[in-house]
Amino acid sequence: MAETLISIIISCYNQEFYLDECLHSVSVQTYENWECIIIDDGSTDNSQSIAEKWVEKDSRFIYIKIANGGPSLARNTGIEKSTGEWILFLDGDDIIATEKLNHSIKNSENKNIVISNFEMLHNGKVLEPFSDITRYPISTENIVKRWDIDFNIPIHCILFRKELIGNIRYKENLKAKEDWIFWIDIFSKNKIEVRLIDEKLVQYRQHSNGISKNFKSVYMDNQNANEYIYNNYDETIRKALFERINLQNFNLNNENLEQKKYIKQLQNTKVLKYYFKLKKLF
The missing domain is CATH 1.20.5 (Single alpha-helices involved in coiled-coils or other helix-helix interfaces)
Structure with missing residues (x-):
């Protein structure tokens, strides 16, 4: 029986120092039936030549460059181009363990979402995850109520059945919390069957400049996301x-x-x- 095709969608912007390691982690997966769609969000560094090197080496890699529009536009472009039955989102600086896809598919029977645990990577050091994804039941209520308080599941941990996504897309008008809104859409519009694999199969990279947002910016991002939820959900x-x-x-x-x-x-x-x-x- 033919293996199920997995579409890996990588959004990338000026990640020349990490992209090669990310794509290498995809290339050495023990599960081999995948396509990797690299959406370059208008990079001005060496990201394009790194991606094109992998495209030449392995036809399962697909490279698409778009005008800079943010990660939501990049991911939406990847959704449109994907042909797999399952979808995994990554950023160009993430790393996945060699068994990530294999373990996920093996645990996917009668499920439409498979989530694996993760660890942090900061300045070359492996750290404990910033959130314990096993702490609460994975439900719409907890995703809305506890997100970024004491619960969060990075999008890179999740393998989705593409049929769940349907017409759902990332909100390109939001500058932050777009993963949160995407999660709420997926859970509120579908009957979800989740399998959680408590193995650290993803390395989520944390950058020092990514945690230095000023308070006003964080406040406005939260307010915009809250207003969107209030105006668009039941x-x-x-x-x-x-x-x-x-x-x-x-x-x-x-x-x-x-x-x-x-x-x-x-x-x-x-x-x-x-x-x-x-x-x-x-």
């Missing part, structure tokens, strides 16, 4: 969104309370009291 999802905002406020208030307690404890230390006495003298 009451069940709106209720979960309201609970998420309450949970965020609760956590923020608790953090502020803990900070106040710490400052009070610090003020009561002998060293700090002595410092304040000296300060008055001078």
Whole structure:
């Protein structure tokens, strides 16, 4: 029996330092029936020549360059070009274990989503994942209510049946949280059967400049995503969104309370009291 075709969609923008390693991890998969569609989102570095090298080496790689429009446009382009029964999204700096596709397909019977665990890669060091994907049941409610609070599943961990995606696309007008909205669409518009593989089969790369967003930018990204959800989904999802905002406020208030307690404890230390006495003298 012929193996099921998997479409791997890689969005790439100026990732010349990581793209070769990413594509190599695809090329050495023990599961061999795949196509890898590299969508170059207008890179100005050496990404194109790296991708074209792999296209020449292996016909399963397909390279498409588009005008810069952001990762959502790149992924949507990849969806349109894909021909596989299953879809895996990667970024051009991700790495997948050699058994990622094989383990996923072996665990896909009667399932339409297969999720594997992941680990972080930062400055050449392997770190524990920023989120425990086994902590809560994977459901629409938890995806809406707990996302980026104490629950998150990077899109790179997930193998989707293409039929689930249908007409669903990434929201190209959103600058952030597009993965979150995509997840909500997938779960709210389909009957989902999930298999979770608790093996770290993906390395998710974290960049120092990727975690330095200013507070205002993060706030606006959250607000835009919240407004989109409120305006486009039913009451069940709106209720979960309201609970998420309450949970965020609760956590923020608790953090502020803990900070106040710490400052009070610090003020009561002998060293700090002595410092304040000296300060008055001078």
